[in-house]
Amino acid sequence: MHRPRISAVALAAAALVAATGAAGPSPKPTPTATPTATPSSTPSASPTQSDGTLQILTYRGYAEYGGTSPRANWAGPFEKETGCRVARLDTVGTPEEMAARLRERSYDVISAGPALAAAMIAAKQVQPIDTAKIEDYDDLAEPLRELMTDPKTDTVHGVPFLWGSHEFLYDSRRVGGGDLAQVLGAARVMLKDSPLTLADAALADDAVERPFELTAAQLDEAAERLAGHDDRTYWTNGLDLVKGFATGSVDYAQATPYYRLLLGKAKIPVKAVKTRRTTGWVDSWMLAANVTDTNCAYRWLSRMTKSGSQRDAAAWLGLAPANPQACKGRAREVCTAYGVTTKSYRLDHIAFAVRPPGDCLPPDGECTEYNAWTERWRELLK
CATH class of the missing domain: 3.40.190.10 (Periplasmic binding protein-like II)
Incomplete structure (x- = not known):
């Protein structure tokens, strides 16, 4: 899952720079601080034997x-x-x-x-x-x-x-929203580069209640909804998401409420598509x-x-x-x-990612295992 570790200031600045066309280097992710008591580069001699x-x-x-x-x-x-x-x-x-x-x-x-x-x-x-x-x-x-x-x-x-939870944002200057199926069928969509994005695609089918416990047929249907768009983009860095909206290169994007907040601060009019449920x-x-x-x-x-x-x-x-x-x-x-x-x-409106229960996975159950998700995702990104 994506975890936005880039500061609000950096992301808002990126949006403003992109929106105004100002020249300058792209902001870099905020580095993680070294602890005051710097951890050693090698483990302690006995890290779990009462050495504190x-x-x-x-x-x-x-x-x-x-x-x-x-x-x-x-x-x-x-x-x-x-x-x-x-x-x-x-x-x-x-x-x-x-x-x-x-x-x-x-x-x-x-x-x-x-x-x-x-x-x-x-x-x-x-x-x-x-x-x-x-x-x-x-x-x-x-x-x-x-x-x-x-x-x-x-x-x-x-x-x-x-x-965290997901939502699909749209640029209200360019498109009028729509439902989840319409969003996933659009070309100018930026999706998160993660196999678990297939769960969001599965929710376009109202019959799916447990998007992280998909049968093989449901997984195939979810992947099919995302297939056939060679010009679709995928993001792993929040800066790419912000710049996509700021430059007008995307109409929709899978994001978190945090990015909606930041884009709003940068005066970029994004709204969230209304959905029955979402994932988290x-x-x-x-x-x-x-x-x-x-x-x-x-x-x-x-x-x-x-x-x-x-x-x-x-x-x-x-x-x-x-x-x-x-x-x-x-x-x-x-x-x-x-x-x-x-x-x-x-x-209650969020379907959180969970490991399927024991009676859901093969050989007794019908749920697909995570390696099947990763394989389908690789096929989509080819």
């Missing part, structure tokens, strides 16, 4: 120490307040990069999206979480907590941190299976659950916090864009 250290793998911007901006420092005080030391902090930009890092070495805590989380659970790379050890866990939105809970055993494997994802903190002394790991999970940490992260990244109490102050604007306030937390 942590080895963390996360996405860029998810654990800021104040080096990029003093406003982005929700992880920095952790070491001082807990006595635990972050011995290694590795950051990546995509789920593929994260999976590659996990093949190279082990970590104590990992922030993962739904596809990678499902793979780690299936491979027993993560251990169940004792939620009684996590402060403010009950403050997290219940629907998000349920996504990381096995309904058969009530086993929890992840602590929700940030979430949750990034959760997980505890690696090899951790034997979990004291510092649980302290980290507790800190990432608190409203203050989630407020700062949401405002910095343009994603919604799993803790609705974080929707104050600097995060209020982002929360409002996602339709979230401290008093209202409607999520």
